[in-house]
Amino acid sequence: MSRRDFIVQLEGRRLTTAQIHYYRPDAPSLLQLFVWQEYDLAPDFPVLFEFLEHWRREIEAALHSVCISHEGMIRPTKWRAVDGVIDIR
Structure with missing residues (x-):
């Protein structure tokens, strides 16, 4: 994670x-798909x-729908146990 990413998360994004x-x-x-990711403030x-407004003004493509997914909070990385042995020789 870069420093910028961590700072914007501390700001609530x-x-x-x-x-x-x-x-x-x-x-x-033909219905096409574009995936966009950025740090943002819900709700x-x-x-x-701002990006969607730019799209409407500058891009010659009609929006059909937008599905939003949002990560709620900062938390430690999830770890899980792996059953097995990895032999490195």
């Missing part, structure tokens, strides 16, 4: 993933909505 489904004008019958998601 959490990793947010958005699946953006869209149509391109040259292929209107308002100002960074995501």
Whole structure:
């Protein structure tokens, strides 16, 4: 994890993933997917909505839907026991 990532988490931002489904004008019958990730503040998601506004203004693709996933809190990495022995020689 980079220093910036840790600092923004301490400020209350959490990793947010958005699946953006869209149509391109040259292929209107083909639904396409773009995955976006950034640290953002729930429940308002100002960074995501700024990106979506940029998309509406600058990208020639019609938005179909946006699915948002958000990690809630900082916590230690999860460890799990592995049953077995790895022999390194």
